[in-house]
Amino acid sequence: xxxxxxxxxxxxxxxxxxxxxxxxxxxxxxxxxxxxxxxxxxxxxxxxxxxxxxxxxxxxxxxxxxxxxxxxxxxxxxxxxxxxxxxxxxxxxxxxxxxxxxxxxxxxxxxxxxxxxxxxxxxxxxxxxxxxxxxxxxxxxxxxxxxxxxxxxxxxxxxxxxxxxxxxxxxxxxxxxxxxxxxxxxxxxxxxxxxxxxxxxxxxxxxxxxxxxxxxxxxxxxxxxxxxxxxxxxxxxxxxxxxxxxxxxxxxxxxxxxxxxxxxxxxxxxxxxxxxxxxxxxxxxxxxxxxxxxxxxxxxxxxxxxxxxxxxxxxxxxxxxxxxxxxxxxxxxxxxxxxxxxxxxxxxxxxxxxxxxxxxxxxxxxxxxxxxxxxxxxxxxxxxxxxxxxxxxxxxxxxxxxxxxxxxxxxxxxxxxxxxxxxxxxxxxxxxxxxxxxxxxxxxxxxxxxxxxxxxxxxxxxxxxxxxxxxxxxxxxxxxxxxxxxxxxxxxxxxxxxxxxxxxxxxxxxxxxxxxxxxxxxxxxxxxxxxxxxxxxxxxxxxxxxxxxxxxxxxxxxxxxxxxxxxxxxxxxxxxxxxxxxxxxxxxxxxxxxxxxxxxxxxxxxxxxxxxxxxxxxxxxxxxxxxxxxxxxxxxxxxxxxxxxxxxxxxxxxxxxxxxxxxxxxxxxxxxxxxxxxxxxxxxxxxxxxxxxxxxxxxxxxxxxxxxx
Amino acid sequence: xxxxxxxxxxxxxxxxxxxxxxxxxxxxxxxxxxxxxxxxxxxxxxxxxxxxxxxxxxxxxxxxxxxxxxxxxxxxxxxxxxxxxxxxxxxxxxxxxxxxxxxxxxxxxxxxxxxxxxxxxxxxxxxxxxxxxxxxxxxxxxxxxxxxxx
Numbered sequence: 001x002x003x004x005x006x007x008x009x010x011x012x013x014x015x016x017x018x019x020x021x022x023x024x025x026x027x028x029x030x031x032x033x034x035x036x037x038x039x040x041x042x043x044x045x046x047x048x049x050x051x052x053x054x055x056x057x058x059x060x061x062x063x064x065x066x067x068x069x070x071x072x073x074x075x076x077x078x079x080x081x082x083x084x085x086x087x088x089x090x091x092x093x094x095x096x097x098x099x100x101x102x103x104x105x106x107x108x109x110x111x112x113x114x115x116x117x118x119x120x121x122x123x124x125x126x127x128x129x130x131x132x133x134x135x136x137x138x139x140x141x142x143x144x145x146x147x148x149x150x151x152x153x154x155x156x157x158x159x160x161x162x163x164x165x166x167x168x169x170x171x172x173x174x175x176x177x178x179x180x181x182x183x184x185x186x187x188x189x190x191x192x193x194x195x196x197x198x199x200x201x202x203x204x205x206x207x208x209x210x211x212x213x214x215x216x217x218x219x220x221x222x223x224x225x226x227x228x229x230x231x232x233x234x235x236x237x238x239x240x241x242x243x244x245x246x247x248x249x250x251x252x253x254x255x256x257x258x259x260x261x262x263x264x265x266x267x268x269x270x271x272x273x274x275x276x277x278x279x280x281x282x283x284x285x286x287x288x289x290x291x292x293x294x295x296x297x298x299x300x301x302x303x304x305x306x307x308x309x310x311x312x313x314x315x316x317x318x319x320x321x322x323x324x325x326x327x328x329x330x331x332x333x334x335x336x337x338x339x340x341x342x343x344x345x346x347x348x349x350x351x352x353x354x355x356x357x358x359x360x361x362x363x364x365x366x367x368x369x370x371x372x373x374x375x376x377x378x379x380x381x382x383x384x385x386x387x388x389x390x391x392x393x394x395x396x397x398x399x400x401x402x403x404x405x406x407x408x409x410x411x412x413x414x415x416x417x418x419x420x421x422x423x424x425x426x427x428x429x430x431x432x433x434x435x436x437x438x439x440x441x442x443x444x445x446x447x448x449x450x451x452x453x454x455x456x457x458x459x460x461x462x463x464x465x466x467x468x469x470x471x472x473x474x475x476x477x478x479x480x481x482x483x484x485x486x487x488x489x490x491x492x493x494x495x496x497x498x499x500x501x502x503x504x505x506x507x508x509x510x511x512x513x514x515x516x517x518x519x520x521x522x523x524x525x526x527x528x529x530x531x532x533x534x535x536x537x538x539x540x541x542x543x544x545x546x547x548x549x550x551x552x553x554x555x556x557x558x559x560x561x562x563x564x565x566x567x568x569x570x571x572x573x574x575x576x577x578x579x580x581x582x583x584x585x586x587x588x589x590x591x592x593x594x595x596x597x598x599x600x601x602x603x604x605x606x607x608x609x610x611x612x613x614x615x616x617x618x619x620x621x622x623x624x625x626x627x628x629x630x631x632x633x634x635x636x637x638x639x640x641x642x643x644x645x646x647x648x649x650x651x652x653x654x655x656x657x658x659x660x661x662x663x664x665x666x667x668x669x670x671x672x673x674x675x676x677x678x679x680x681x682x683x684x685x686x687x688x689x690x691x692x693x694x695x696x697x698x699x700x701x702x703x704x705x706x707x708x709x
Numbered sequence: 710x711x712x713x714x715x716x717x718x719x720x721x722x723x724x725x726x727x728x729x730x731x732x733x734x735x736x737x738x739x740x741x742x743x744x745x746x747x748x749x750x751x752x753x754x755x756x757x758x759x760x761x762x763x764x765x766x767x768x769x770x771x772x773x774x775x776x777x778x779x780x781x782x783x784x785x786x787x788x789x790x791x792x793x794x795x796x797x798x799x800x801x802x803x804x805x806x807x808x809x810x811x812x813x814x815x816x817x818x819x820x821x822x823x824x825x826x827x828x829x830x831x832x833x834x835x836x837x838x839x840x841x842x843x844x845x846x847x848x849x850x851x852x853x854x855x856x857x858x859x
Binding site: 019022167247470471622 | 729755797808809841843
């Protein structure tokens with residue numbers, strides 16, 4: 001395939017991207033939000049300067065309830081509906097001619113807040129605080145553990161983190177009194193789901209709403225939710241009959257967009273003396289914050305994490321009791337890799353622990369337990385479509401020079417250096433379709449995707465999909481693919497995304513569906529179009545409801561820990577990825593490299609913290625640390641290709657794999673580096689403070705710490 | 710307050726509120742929206758512009774502090790063949806994905822080029838540690854800037 005069309009990148013590099021904050025609409029008012037200073041409170045009377053402020057009740061906003069198996073049915077309530085449930089929650093909207101004056105109005109606003117006791121339930125529908133609960137089970141776990149030579153236990157905690165796109169959220173709502181249609185520009189990954197949610201919250205038919213997506217400065221999952229600010233700005237624009245916009249600042253983003261993870265996984269794993277893993281008994285609790293977030297619901301993180309445990313290994317029996325608990329904290333939603341990162345961290349740390357206990361090399365232990373061949377169905381029913389796990393390991397070992405690395409580590413340790421080598425073998429599910437969502441208890445997401453190929457009178461070829469590009473570059477990939485399939489010049493093809501008027505409805509862009517369901521619908525539409533003469537008037541729509549596919553990978557990291565400041569540094573990173581057929585090598589490389597960098601940040605640096613009073617401690621970039629150029633090594637990237645039989649082109653998606661692999665490889669490398677000191681690490685991030693504390697405990701002969709229990 | 714400055718070689722004069730940031734002056738009054746706001750806390754570097762040749766965070770500087778100064782934003786790089794070469798190298802090397810951080814990286818790199826004594830290309834990662842990119846993993850950016858400096 002030809003090189004990527006550099007037109008978009010060149011325009012962006014000139015500063016010519018039209019992101020949400022760059023849209024100019026005459027007479028547009030600026031909104032700002034009055035946010036809760038308390039974690040849990042009843043909201044009483046509200047007074048605003050000049051009457052320029054409205055609450056949920058004033059705006060008549062309706063809550064949304066995600067329903068499905070295992071869910072308590074607790075609502076998601078825009079602007080709180082008379083209650084504040086976390087610090088930073090938007091409770092009222094104010095407006096002015098510019099942001100400076102709008103913030104003055106926020107300062108002047110007076111909201112009567114009556115603090116509620118910490119044990120007061122956040123939602124009457126969930127008096128015990130459990131928003132979601134289920135058990136995944138397959139095979140006879142108890143028998144497997146009884147048959148084992150030994151049963152090892154572990155407890156692994158993944159920090160509360162956040163996706164952190166460089167562009168914050170933003171929304172601009174523009175009513176047209178002539179047509180009665182409200183156009184809502186928003187920086188989102190899910191235009192159709194935003195429209196559906198807005199319609200329900202505002203009590204409007206969807207036909208009265210048009211959602212448009214401008215250039216988006218990164219999403220990584222956080223922009224795949226409906227937010228209270230979107231609902232409030234839309235309602236305010238309708239109320240005032242004027243365009244209104246809101247641009248989030250970084251403090252708001254860190255405190256009150258959506259967080260991710262904050263999950264504890266407990267494992268009991270039965271193994272034979274030869275290192276064969278017989279059975280896994282797991283228990284997983286995720287703190288999902290104040291709401292069952294819309295549209296993914298409280299089941300997102302715990303279900304994804306639980307189903308990914310030991311996913312790349314041929315384990316005969318697996319049980320995971322899993323639940324989501326609410327807390328007076330920012331709601332938890334999607335972040336690159338979602339719960340798979342949590343599951344892979346626990347799994348891969350445990351596999352290394354087993355290896356150490358049995359004095360078996362970690363690579364060898366993985367060889368003995370890896371899924372031997374695909375297709376393969378796990379005891380909990382994950383039907384791996386494709387993949388070659390033994391070959392992933394062999395390729396990684398050869399590419400990294402594994403034996404030489406271990407020899408080098410041996411010499412480094414003899415010289416007093418803390419050098420660690422960490423491995424990860426993993427898979428993920430991507431392109432999740434309708435049946436998978438229903439089975440996982442999520443009723444609010446369609447799961448299918450659509451594409452449309454249209455030839456207008458001017459002879460251009462318009463390719464419209466239900467996806468929305470957030471900077472991954474898939475739109476450019478689609479243009480090239482369309483040109484190739486249709487046998488036309490790429491310049492003739494226009495890719496349209498992120499406009500509910502011009503694009504066929506679908507699910508949006510997350511779980512790498514841009515390379516699975518959306519791509520499948522596009523291929524079908526393009527092939528149907530190619531069979532015609534592409535005459536003006538041609539208009540073909542195809543819908544795809546993908547079965548889950550399983551990209552896989554094996555990663556290796558080399559980490560050195562400084563024995564004075566305890567700072568871990570990633571010296572080397574080798575990734576072998578199998579995303580099936582590669583549609584565009586440059587996009588795949590960019591996704592893996594960027595994903596690994598995010599994973600390194602997640603494992604070594606990133607953590608949201610709350611104090612005992614429920615106040616967030618990490619609302620600035622001096623407190624919430626994201627990786628810089630100095631933190632990321634070159635990523636040595638190698639490919640294996642086992643095409644999926646479930647998609648026409650055989651692609652499986654690659655948006656998350658880099659991040660997921662790093663949760664295993666980097667974590668294991670840090671742990672391996674300090675293992676000679678007897679230090680045990682199980683709580684992310686593996687920061688200098690945590691490493692130091694673990695080393696101190698080991699020196700004092702104490703058992704590993706149990707923070708967050 | 711009356712503020713007189715030169716932006717990308719063109720003089721500008723206007724009455725600005727004392728609390729207006731330089732970034733908002735550029736974006737809202739001069740319509741130069743290539744300067745992006747990523748944090749407004751002076752950390753992410755997306756809003757970096759050159760002020761009398763020196764890289765500054767336009768989110769932390771008030772417009773009135775730029776009175777009498779000469780500013781360069783990403784929109785001014787076409788006039789500088791050397792800067793345009795870096796921009797083209799960044800595009801060719803896939804040194805951007807979503808593009809939101811890119812203007813800031815370009816201006817920070819440009820300040821490095823003008824440093825006296827010249828910077829050591831080996832130190833590029835630490836010299837660019839004042840700019841955050843969440844998409845690329847930095848590798849392609851570092852490679853492009855190194856090659857350009859070298």
